[in-house]
Amino acid sequence: MYLIVNTTKKIVSLGDLKVSLEGHQMVDLDKWKSLPMKPEDSKDLQANVRSGNVKIMKHDRVPLGYYKEIPAPVEAPPKPVKPEPSHAPVLNEEKLASSLMGPLQEFIRKEVSKIANKAQPAPQADQSQILNAIGQLQKMIKTSAGSTAGVVDEVEVEVDEDKMVEMHAKTVSSMAKNVVGDISHETEKKQDASLVANVDELDGLL
């Protein structure tokens, strides 16, 4: 399982995975057909997680915290919502377990009634298989009842634009601290009397 969610309202594209997420869409990438690479190898996914556009909800591979996420300012407590319908088939273990239980119970009922009616019961090997299967299903139901994979807290991550500008200004200043250059340009000078007139006209209009 590799469950991710688009935390923004806009489409987020993970080009190297050939996956596009609609606003607030959640998908299990392991269920996505014909991914060109593993989700954990995707540079686009890593970049989007770092920027906060995408959040990894649950996965069963590398430890969480591998990708450094920029913490988002949470204004209000998150509201639990139903998961968004996704294009990829998302396995609902609870549903699978309960859909299997019914036919299995029916089979057991028939076997028991055969025994009661002195009919030929299923061979010993089959019976132990059935008991094993019931045990496995019970474990699955217990696990999926405890898991939160199906419930996604909707988190609005909308960082103030001014703060983002400030953040980038500081980042660039830090990156460009020891940068020097010898640069020249192609220069042209043109007279344009209309520019001043246009500015005055637009100033009046706007």
Add this chain to the structure above:
Amino acid sequence: MAETVAKSKTFGVDVGTMFFQTAEMDDKNNISFKTIRNAFVELPKNEDTEDVLKNNNWKWVKDDQKFYVIGEDSLKVANMFPNTQLRRPLQDGVLNKCEEKKMVVLAEIIESTIGKAPDPKSVVCTCISSPSVDGSQDSTFHKVRLQGMFKRLGWQTKVIEEGLAVVLSERPTMVESDGTESPYSGIGISFGAGRVNAVLAYKGLQVMGMSASRSGDWIDKKSAEATDTPLSAITRVKETKLDLAKPNLDDEKIYALYTYYQSAIEYTLQNFAKKFMEVKSQFESPLEIVIAGGTSSPKGFCPLVGEVIKGLSLPFQVKNVRHATDPRNAVVKGCLTQALITSKKLAKATDSEDLKEILGE
């Protein structure tokens, strides 16, 4: 000792996929345009590198690790050394997410061109692409990164969409139903290297905008693929032989270029028409289309646009199609126009709330 009062400066800046351009007006109403090719190549840092750069008079940027030859010189170096990759800080109209040195190179280009702001009311107006119709593109992230680059130098930054810059530069007009003329009303289209941008404006205010990826680079790439020809050969034909009004269709390269130019124009107009439908009710009068951008340079481009329009069923009437007076500089000139307007408003602003409103509108 007399204090020197710093005079405010105002710049228009176009950070394009192919070229970085600035425009500044002097006291005599001359516009000074500065252009540098927005590309670079990496050179290893060793004891000989500085001598090589000096002897060849190549322009460069240096960080802790490496030297980067920039501008036109980067093309020369890339052509000379076969394993040297030409790199671009921008791709498809936005900061190139695959290029780790984009910020370092761009930051130095910006600082060396416009310098630090002399006072807190100095203004830069730059442009970004309109929302994309074909493939997502994080314009918000690109916008705040650009703003960050100017802010760190102390500039007040105003950001507009590229198509609007064409409108502000070229002043298209619309004749209303009562016969009055509305200036800065019409469609501005910039055919750049990475993207086409189109904006519908009314009296200088943007009504809607869109951008698409089928522009110069797409045309060149598709033509090269179709004819199994190197990109450089296609570019040479485009710059020397191509006449879109009278194409020599016996030449397979010209035929390919003509076909892909037609396709790019049709694609742009059809997608623009789709977006136009959302605001149709305001625009019954015929609209003027003004075209700019380096990709529109070949002879016969505007007549070809006219021909394509005749074959389409657009949801608006077209008054006429004309080329910008200076297609290569129209966008940056439009940015300068907006910067000068913003500068005037800032001069009258009384508090920080005014400032925010003026820069954010």
